[in-house]
Amino acid sequence: DIQMTQSPSTLSASVGDRVTITCRASQSISSWLAWYQQKPGKAPKVLIYKASSLESGVPSRFSGSGSGTEFTLTISSLQPDDFATYYCQQSNRYPWTFGQGTKVEIK
């Protein structure tokens, strides 16, 4: 299985901060990477797909970059609605796998 490792596991930030989350794959996954946001008690919501494509309806403060084994999700200016847990997920090879998650908390 391809292992997806996110860092950090927890991130404390303030409204207006620029936030970056990293996801590393145990082998190359080209650009087969998506990012999801999950709030407590809710299903995840896709933010980014194909590593850098913004899902329709997602605010432009979210962006993704990377290819191969290293990827980043950036929130350019953190808003109150962005405090949540974020997951990366690869679909390059079965079984599809998720990172362990990064919780973005209020500082």
Place this chain on the structure above:
Amino acid sequence: QVQLQQWGAGLLKPSETLSLTCGVSGGAFSGYYWIWIRQPPGKGLEWIGEINHSGIINYTPSLKSRVTISVDSSKNQFSLKMSSVTAADTAVYYCARGNLYKIVNWGQGTLVTVSS
């Protein structure tokens, strides 16, 4: 707007079979990947498996011997069965629709608790 509505038993005893069904409304059924994902309480997401638009089924290896995913296109439904459950299978189970690039639509989630 596509909606996925899932149902099934939420409380099971060890060794019983988990059975969940997901109904799809408001959108096309063909041409997509139909996916099951679970999330143990307080933990991360685990992809269980999927059946794609070609009828090909893929499972995560650690669950493959116990899991069956099936589709009933005539009813716009797909299902998950997992045999011989244990406490380790306690989780919120999600059905979802996606493609090779992303998982876009999710069911509401079903908490399945395995306890004697």
